[in-house]
Amino acid sequence: xxxxxxxxxxxxxxxxxxxxxxxxxxSGHTALYWYRQSLGQGLEFLIYFQGNSAPDKSxxxxxxxxxxxxxxxxxxxxxxxxxQEDSAVYLCASxxxxxxxxxxxxxxxxxxx
Amino acid sequence: KQEVTQIPAxxxxxxxxxxxxxCSFTDSAIYNLQWFRQDPGKGLTSLLLIQSSxxxxxxxxxxxxxxxxxxxxxxxxAASQPGDSATYLxxxxxxxxxxxxxxxxxxxxxxx
Numbered sequence: 001x002x003x004x005x006x007x008x009x010x011x012x013x014x015x016x017x018x019x020x021x022x023x024x025x026x027s028g029h030t031a032l033y034w035y036r037q038s039l040g041q042g043l044e045f046l047i048y049f050q051g052n053s054a055p056d057k058s059x060x061x062x063x064x065x066x067x068x069x070x071x072x073x074x075x076x077x078x079x080x081x082x083x084q085e086d087s088a089v090y091l092c093a094s095x096x097x098x099x100x101x102x103x104x105x106x107x108x109x110x111x112x113x
Numbered sequence: 114k115q116e117v118t119q120i121p122a123x124x125x126x127x128x129x130x131x132x133x134x135x136c137s138f139t140d141s142a143i144y145n146l147q148w149f150r151q152d153p154g155k156g157l158t159s160l161l162l163i164q165s166s167x168x169x170x171x172x173x174x175x176x177x178x179x180x181x182x183x184x185x186x187x188x189x190x191a192a193s194q195p196g197d198s199a200t201y202l203x204x205x206x207x208x209x210x211x212x213x214x215x216x217x218x219x220x221x222x223x224x225x
Contacts, residue, residue: 042217045213050210100162107156
């Protein structure tokens with residue numbers, strides 16, 4: 001079956017521009033997570049959606065970051081006014097519910113020049 | 114705040130060796146622990162999930178153990194192969210419906 005997909009796979013943008021990253025979770029998975037992986041920092045949690053509940057935004061590093069999940073399926077992570085320190089691989093994961101195994105997508109490599 | 118540590122950061126072994134990868138966490142009140150594999154430039158592949166009530170899980174040549182009270186988990190790889198070369202990450206979940214907290218991973222190289 002299809003796994004978690006993310007697009008684009010690579011994104012190069014100029015400092016100050018806005019970017020949108022997309023995640024398509026596994027069909028039927030109610031939980032969706034965004035993480036960021038940067039050199040030396042490891043994997044950091046950003047935001048978590050579970051069903052129709054209010055998302056857990058506790059990991060978002062600044063108000064330039066936002067995410068939405070439409071129709072309980074596809075999610076978009078938006079970064080406004082990108083900075084060089086936003087350069088990282090952004091990973092999306094989904095799980096059947098909030099308690100079980102998380103399955104990760106291939107990630108979007110974001111480079112801010 | 115939960116912290117997950119994986120030491121050493123890198124490990125090189127000859128093919129065929131049995132090996133153990135270590136993971137420690139500071140807060141023993143976890144819901145479950147998950148081991149992942151990451152190949153260069155790729156996403157994460159889930160290897161094993163251990164619930165807090167379990168002591169170990171096995172899948173093929175992999176065996177993961179959990180000692181919650183001491184804040185430790187190990188991933189045992191039997192008869193290592195060059196194809197096992199990758200970065201191995203452990204991650205803990207504090208409760209149902211919560212995020213994963215990751216270690217920084219151990220980069221394993223298995224020499225032919």
